[in-house]
Amino acid sequence: MTKTVNFRKLGRPSAHRQSLLRSLVTSLVKHENIQTTWAKAKEAQKHAEHLITMAKKASPKNNRRDLAQGMIFEPKSTLKKVFEVLLPRYSQRRCGYTRVLRLPPRYGDNAPQAILEWVDGSKDTRFHMTAKAVGVALAHNRDLHPMTQVNMEKVLMFRKNGRQEFDQLVEKAKQEELTRLQEEYKSEKEIEEKPWKRGDRVPLPKYV
Secondary structure, eight states, rough: OOOOOOOOOOTSSSHHHHHHHHHHHHHHHSSSSEEEHHHHHHHHHHHHOOOOOHHHHTTTSSSSHHHHHHSSSHEEEEHHHHIIHHHTTTTTTSSEEEEEEEEOOOTOOOEEEEEEETTTTTOOOHHHEEEEEEEEHHHHTOOOOHHHHHHHHHHHHSOOHHHHHHHHHHHHHHHHHHHHHHHHHHHHHHHHSSSSTTTTTOOOOOOO
């Protein structure tokens, strides 16, 4: 009977693979997000989710804290952040503490790239991208796309003080887009009013 393998081997033996995943999760705890290959990000995501679950179940009556400590390097600093920063952040969440986002393939070997990040963290990519999308839509007086509305609900559901921070980012994105539109309009006006001569160089658009 063929045995089913429920994890990626990542081209490494067991000990090397476990060390790699511990290193990735340690970097994730320290820096809030990491960029790596898609396969490594998906495997490290499992360990990061398991780390938070273990930390939530930790108590003086069991060994969950010791198990969580064995899942990362530099436990004196990283484990302290897990219990003092990450656990309060995810106290209302039952699961889904991390997110994996695809990136363009890596130049050279065309390996699939990805970003692994903590949800509701300081470097939450979806939170910032959604705020920018809302700000651009408001600057153009457009209705929000249904997917943008869904993303707004997701990023604000469990984030503490999320609405205030989100509104600030939206206003910043709106002002940046209005400034860009004004500069673009001014540039087009100058091009229209300029007395062109044969052989003059045509300026490229600002967004190129």
